Amino acid sequence: SMRYIVFVLVASSAIVCAYGLLASPYNPPYYWEKAKRARYAIHYNSWGVIGTISTQPKILGFPFTNIISYSDGPDSNSTGTPYFYVMNGDPSVQDLAKNNSMSFSVSEMEPGYCMIHKYDAEDPRCARITIIGHFEKVTSPSENKFAIATLFKKHPEMQTWPAGHDFFTAKIRINFVWILDHFGGSSFIKAADYYAADPKFATYRYQGSK
């Protein structure tokens, strides 16, 4: 009957939709592999929040949070270093010209991971990674070429941004990586340990749910 056909269509749609969500490729390392998990989250996500000390007259000296896109490299060459494509007109970049101390956070809310597992954004199992360090313009031509290529691949819209705005590539010189990815409190990861961790993307991404 017609009602049966409608039922089958709706039920099959719901199943395919749910499967699409559950089959999300975001499948991070275990919580005790903190350096790997931080590398994984930084590689997989595409945007985060940058924190600076404000130089804007209305909010002088306040911490100032702002949204920023980034890439740490392609899957075949994830570097762990977030590269940005920014312009001097951006208030965060203006702040960094005066004081290049910065913070940069991503959340596992972004890829839908926490929603699927029913973790609130403030649940420690919905991992948060914050990189603390110094902002640096990319000056090496080969590094700039790498940064541009990976940024434009991950953020195709960037290729269309107006040349007159003088966009340039920049990165974080990492002091520490802070992570909260389970109950029991947060941790600092030394930059050397963060860089040494093998994020094993192909393995983690498709190994099924834990």
Add this chain to the structure above:
Amino acid sequence: SMRYIVFVLVASSAIVCAYGLLASPYNPPYYWEKAKRARYAIHYNSWGVIGTISTQPKILGFPFTNIISYSDGPDSNSTGTPYFYVMNGDPSVQDLAKNNSMSFSVSEMEPGYCMIHKYDAEDPRCARITIIGHFEKVTSPSENKFAIATLFKKHPEMQTWPAGHDFFTAKIRINFVWILDHFGGSSFIKAADYYAADPKFATYRYQGSK
């Protein structure tokens, strides 16, 4: 035939899935209605990034960004003030005990709005809202009751958080609201103008795409 039935099932599922995304209820006010758009984004989203000046020895004096859940009230009584449910053990809260200056950002990436419209997170049309002000514990019993009720409704997991961790409600005393929601640069909105804006949730949410 069987192949035709499978085709119809898959095609209908794809259409229903796509419609589910496109029919997203996140439908903000126009970009020139900046105070309304800020109120809308703050009301609709459920998590953001808090920025503080760090008191942690390893990163003393650096800006420190962290993830936080919030609610500004139910649909029937959106206040514009983000309420938080936090504990003293949180490093951001420790920072704020020393210096209560804070920043708090949300992005229209969170509700899927930017993805649907193919706006990169750094595209100005993918609006970013940052509230700058001071952190305050909620001390009034009636305000605390309101904050708890709206937080627990929006973040049901909070009801299960351990009593021994001494969670409490807090809010931002707003100095300024900063918004970037279109080409042409960002704006500051005075707290009074932000609070005066009528976010007209019911109207905006279901008026269809623009």
